[in-house]
Structure formats: structure tokens, C-alpha cells
Amino acid sequence: MSASFPPDSVGLVTPQTATFDTPLPLACGKTLERFELVYETYGTLNAERSNAVLVCHALSGHHHAAGYHAADERKPGWWDAYIGPGKVIDTERFFVVSLNNLGGCHGSTGPGSLNPQTGRLWGPTFPVLTVADWVHSQARLADHLGISRFAAVVGGSLGGMQALQWTIAYPERVANAVVIAATPRLSAQNIAFNEVARQAIRSDPDFFDGWYAEREAIPKLGLKLARMIGHITYLSEHSMGSRFGRDLRSDQLNFGYDVEFQVESYLRHQGDTFSTRFDANTYLLMTKALDYFDPAGQHDGDLAAALAPVACPYLVISFTTDWRFAPARSRELVDALLRAGKAVSYVNVDSPHGHDAFLLPNDHYEAVFGSFMQRVHADIRGEGH
Amino acid sequence: MRADLELIYDWVPAGARILDLGCGDGTLLDTLGQRKGVTGYGLEIDPTGLAACLRRGVNVIEQNLDDGLGNFDDDAFDVVVMTQALQALRRPDSMLVEMLRVAPECIIAFPNFAFWKHRLHLSLRGRMPVSRSLPHAWYDTPNIHLSTFRDFANLCREKGVRIADEAVGSADHQPHWTSRRWPNLFGETAIFRVCRGR
Numbered sequence: 365m366s367a368s369f370p371p372d373s374v375g376l377v378t379p380q381t382a383t384f385d386t387p388l389p390l391a392c393g394k395t396l397e398r399f400e401l402v403y404e405t406y407g408t409l410n411a412e413r414s415n416a417v418l419v420c421h422a423l424s425g426h427h428h429a430a431g432y433h434a435a436d437e438r439k440p441g442w443w444d445a446y447i448g449p450g451k452v453i454d455t456e457r458f459f460v461v462s463l464n465n466l467g468g469c470h471g472s473t474g475p476g477s478l479n480p481q482t483g484r485l486w487g488p489t490f491p492v493l494t495v496a497d498w499v500h501s502q503a504r505l506a507d508h509l510g511i512s513r514f515a516a517v518v519g520g521s522l523g524g525m526q527a528l529q530w531t532i533a534y535p536e537r538v539a540n541a542v543v544i545a546a547t548p549r550l551s552a553q554n555i556a557f558n559e560v561a562r563q564a565i566r567s568d569p570d571f572f573d574g575w576y577a578e579r580e581a582i583p584k585l586g587l588k589l590a591r592m593i594g595h596i597t598y599l600s601e602h603s604m605g606s607r608f609g610r611d612l613r614s615d616q617l618n619f620g621y622d623v624e625f626q627v628e629s630y631l632r633h634q635g636d637t638f639s640t641r642f643d644a645n646t647y648l649l650m651t652k653a654l655d656y657f658d659p660a661g662q663h664d665g666d667l668a669a670a671l672a673p674v675a676c677p678y679l680v681i682s683f684t685t686d687w688r689f690a691p692a693r694s695r696e697l698v699d700a701l702l703r704a705g706k707a708v709s710y711v712n713v714d715s716p717h718g719h720d721a722f723l724l725p726n727d728h729y730e731a732v733f734g735s736f737m738q739r740v741h742a743d744i745r746g747e748g749h
Numbered sequence: 750m751r752a753d754l755e756l757i758y759d760w761v762p763a764g765a766r767i768l769d770l771g772c773g774d775g776t777l778l779d780t781l782g783q784r785k786g787v788t789g790y791g792l793e794i795d796p797t798g799l800a801a802c803l804r805r806g807v808n809v810i811e812q813n814l815d816d817g818l819g820n821f822d823d824d825a826f827d828v829v830v831m832t833q834a835l836q837a838l839r840r841p842d843s844m845l846v847e848m849l850r851v852a853p854e855c856i857i858a859f860p861n862f863a864f865w866k867h868r869l870h871l872s873l874r875g876r877m878p879v880s881r882s883l884p885h886a887w888y889d890t891p892n893i894h895l896s897t898f899r900d901f902a903n904l905c906r907e908k909g910v911r912i913a914d915e916a917v918g919s920a921d922h923q924p925h926w927t928s929r930r931w932p933n934l935f936g937e938t939a940i941f942r943v944c945r946g947r
Contacts, residue, residue, distance in 0.1 A: 677806070677808070679803065695820070698810060698820075699820040702790065702810070702820060702821065702825075703822060703825075707808050708790075708808060708810070709799075709802070709803055709807075709808050709809045709810065710809075710810045710811055710812075711799050711803075711811045712811050728796050731796065731800040732796075732799055732800050732803055734800075735800040735801070735803035735804040736803045736804075738804055739803060739804055739805070739806045742806075743806070
């Protein structure tokens with residue numbers, strides 16, 4: 365069966381579930397008594413357990429980062445371009461761990477799970493989580509897998525913020541950090557976009573204050589609008605322009621409000637697809653985690669002070685046309701790391717694809733990211749002697 | 750290592766924190782790090798150089814030197830090194846001042862336009878010199894501010910910068926005795942070690 369997959373694919377993968385019975389204290393003051401995390405692994409953990417790479421996902425991501433769940437699956441995992449045999453995160457060298465974050469809607473404990481204390485779905489009562497909470501839960505997963513230190517913690521966008529948080533919360537457990545298309549904190553504009561998305565969901569009549577599952581309803585309209593807004597921020601003006609321009613679906617203007625421009629059709633399609641595969645409460649929760657993330661906040665806004673615990677080299681990557689988390693935001697992180705005297709490298713990759721560029725093939729991106737990962741691997745071998 | 754880098758290698762004290770402006774493939778930083786315990790960062794914009802540095806484990810920041818060094822604190826480093834970049838800067842004079850803000854000492858190497866071969870090229874052929882150290886045609890060269898050994902010494906005087914050491918070299922062999930006596934004429938590459946104050 366594996367013959368039907370591309371040779372540089374990790375092939376067929378099966379998600380696994382880890383159950384944690386030790387209570388997890390959360391930033392909001394509440395405690396999760398028990399939780400499950402769904403994850404996938406690619407490659408083989410070496411005897412020294414020193415070649416593990418943690419991949420953290422973005423806002424609407426999940427554990428399925430590479431390979432296929434079934435022989436007839438149309439699309440591989442969301443970061444398949446970068447994870448696989450001979451790829452940037454080379455599964456012949458690294459043992460890759462990719463999980464669905466707590467609060468997610470792809471199998472890990474979240475708003476769609478049963479609250480054992482009430483016997484009811486968590487729904488809107490599921491605790492609002494922070495990036496720090498996620499990182500603590502991921503550390504539990506690392507313990508479960510017998511990984512005391514990751515060779516690298518890697519992530520794009522919200523995933524990059526988790527990688528950053530790892531280096532502050534568990535500096536001794538991270539040998540390298542790769543932070544891609546991320547920011548050390550959201551701008552007012554970023555939060556504003558998130559708030560519009562949340563309002564779209566919460567004002568959907570099918571939202572029922574978050575209890576839609578019990579009513580067997582889905583706030584599709586709200587999710588669709590939230591995704592349409594989000595999607596605009598993922599693309600650059602240029603990539604939208606070159607892909608759709610002002611192209612019409614038919615040859616003429618109809619002087620009405622149905623879909624006319626190709627870009628409208630595309631956005632509606634993206635929104636529709638998303639509204640049936642993503643959970644509204646999870647979306648609200650994940651956007652809040654984004655908004656709250658601000659490691660400098662506890663240090664009077666001094667990011668360099670917040671980064672004082674960092675003990676590993678960083679690779680920070682941004683993309684020239686990313687306006688959601690613009691290169692200047694990555695520079696803030698880089699400059700703070702420089703000021704703190706930490707080992708850091710930074711590359712601003714030329715790409716027309718906006719924020720989405722971190723998911724897409726790009727020669728320069730692959731060259732710099734791949735070079736860094738080669739060095740990560742060389743260091744593992746060096747440590748083995 | 751290139752001859753000018755060999756000389757710079759000797760001039761950088763062990764254990765120093767350095768900033769290498771236009772660090773290329775990171776050879777100097779890598780060698781200094783491994784053999785002399787030097788730490789620091791390189792600034793580079795060339796994609797091939799960036800990837801080469803990352804493969805070596807050299808800290809490299811993609812940063813255009815013409816944007817200045819505003820993101821580095823005063824005295825953040827012991828030494829700032831700049832090889833083969835001075836002549837490509839928009840304002841080499843401002844950069845000299847900036848370099849001596851972020852470190853008390855700088856090492857600067859650049860092609861000496863007054864090298865005898867360049868003079869000969871210009872005087873006999875009447876055309877802009879094209880040579881091993883200046884390989885570009887006049888219209889596509891990144892070297893927009895060519896200067897001579899003596900020009901740079903003058904700039905240092907004007908800016909109140911002290912010249913601690915000066916030398917000339919070439920890319921592939923040790924300088925001849927003639928270049929020690931008449932550096933402005935026989936030095937292909939000019940190398941200066943400069944400090945704050947006279």
C-alpha cells in the first residue's frame with residue numbers, strides 16, 4: 365500500500381491518544397483534572413532519545429502534519445512539504461511529534477469533550493487556555509513519550525509562539541527553537557481581526573451561547589465569516605491579485621449580490637469548508653490564546669527581560685509580504701534576543717504569498733530552514749560521542 | 750582562509766564578543782568561535798551566505814548594513830569587523846561612527862583603489878579598473894564608494910578615530926615588503942584596526 369504514496373512522504377500514519385490523569389493547573393486559575401492529547405509521530409526515536417522534534421500547530425491546525433490517514437486521502441498533512449524523508453524536517457534523522465493542542469477539535473480534550481464533573485459537554489464552559497497552558501500540556505506529552513529534551517521545537521504563526529514559550533518555560537528541555545511567521549505579541553490590529561471573527565461566531569443564531577452541540581446545531585454562518593476574515597489576513601494583496609484579479613465567474617456583471625467575482629467565490633468556498641470541519645468554541649478559544657500571548661507583559665513590556673531564561677539557539681523566519689505577522693514583528697523578537705545576548709539567526713524570506721508562505725514550498729525558505737536543521741542533527745550526533 | 754581574514758583572526762582577542770558586518774559564509778566567525786572562543790553575530794543579506802552560516806551554526810541576522818546598527822546597544826560588542834563591505838555602503842562615514850558606538854574597537858578591510866595595478870589600468874587604458882579585488886564593471890558594481898588606503902586614514906582623522914593598527918594584504922598571498930613601505934601604492938587590500946578617540 366505504501367507504494368501509492370510519494371517516496372518523500374512519511375506514508376500512512378495513525379494518530380495516537382495519550383491520557384493524563386495528573387491535574388493540570390491553568391493560567392485562568394482553573395484546573396483540568398484529566399485530559400487527553402491526540403498526536404502523531406513520524407520517524408524513529410533514537411536510543412539516546414535525543415532526536416525528537418516537536419511541531420506546534422497554528423490557529424486552525426491539528427496533529428495531522430504529515431503523511432496520509434488513508435491510502436485514498438486526497439491531501440497529506442498540513443506541513444507535508446516540510447516533514448518527510450529527505451525533507452527539511454527529515455524523518456530519517458528526526459523523531460517528529462505533532463499534536464492537537466488542548467482545547468482543539470480534532471480529538472484532544474476540548475469544548476466538544478465530556479466534562480466528567482457535570483456529565484455534560486464542556487461547550488462554552490471549557491477553560492480559556494493560554495499558550496503557556498499548551499506548553500505545559502505538551503511537556504506532559506514529552507514525559508509520556510520519554511523525551512526529556514527536544515532537539516528542536518518548531519512552529520509557524522501561533523505554533524511559533526508556542527516554540528517561543530517553550531524556551532522561556534522549559535529552557536532545559538529545548539536544544540533549538542524555530543519560530544516562523546510569528547510575533548512576540550499581537551498588535552491592536554491583530555486583536556481587532558480576531559474580535560470581528562469572534563463576533564461573527566457569537567452572533568450566529570445557531571451559536572446558542574456556545575451550547576450549539578446540545579441543540580444539534582452548528583453556527584456555520586459565523587464560522588464561515590470568521591474564516592473568510594481570517595483568510596484575507598493569510599494572503600497578501602499581491603497573491604490575491606495574481607490569483608483572482610478582478611475575474612468574474614460569468615462574462616458579465618449581474619447587478620446583484622450573488623457571487624460575481626472569483627475572489628468572492630473562493631472566500632465563500634473556504635468559509636463553507638471550514639464551517640463544517642472546525643468547532644466554533646475551539647475557534648474562540650484559540651483566538652483568545654493568540655490575543656493573550658505576551659511574554660513581555662510580565663516584565664513591564666521588556667521582551668529581552670522575558671527572554672532571560674532562554675538557553676538555546678533560535679532561528680527566526682519571516683516572509684516579506686506577510687502583513688498578519690509582518691517581518692517587523694519577527695524583528696522585535698530578534699532584537700530582544702540580541703539585546704539579551706542569546707544565540708539567534710534571522711532570515712526574512714522573499715515570498716509573494718503573505719502569511720500562508722510558511723506552509724508553502726519556497727527554495728530560499730527550504731535552504732535556510734534545512735541548513736539550520738542539518739546543524740541541529742549534526743549537534744545530536746556530536747553529543748552522542 | 751583569505752589572507753585578510755587571517756590577519757583579522759590574529760587581531761581579534763580570545764573570548765571577544767564580535768559583530769561581523771557582511772559575514773559572508775561565516776568562515777571568520779566559525780573559525781574564531783572554534784579556536785579562540787569568540788562569540789557573536791554576523792550580518793548578511795546574501796541568501797547563499799545566510800544558508801552557509803546556518804549550516805555552520807554561526808548566528809546570522811539578515812540585515813542590510815545601509816539600515817544602520819540601531820538595533821544594537823552601545824558597547825554591545827568588544828570588536829566590530831567589516832570586510833569587503835565599506836565600499837558598498839551608502840554612507841561609509843556614518844557606518845564608521847555607528848561601528849564605534851556598538852564596540853570600542855573596529856577592524857575594517859576594503860579594496861585599496863590606489864593599488865598600483867588599478868592606477869596603471871586607469872592611466873594607461875583610461876578606463877575604470879577591473880581586477881581580482883574589483884571584478885565588476887563600472888555600471889553594475891556594488892562598490893559605490895571606492896577609496897584608498899590614505900583616504901580612509903584621512904576619514905579617521907576627521908572623525909577623531911584613532912588608528913591602532915594598519916596593514917595591507919591581498920586575497921591570496923602575504924604582503925610584499927614594498928607594500929609595507931608604500932601601502933597606498935602596493936597594498937591590494939587595506940586593513941585598519943581603529944578605536945575611539947585619538
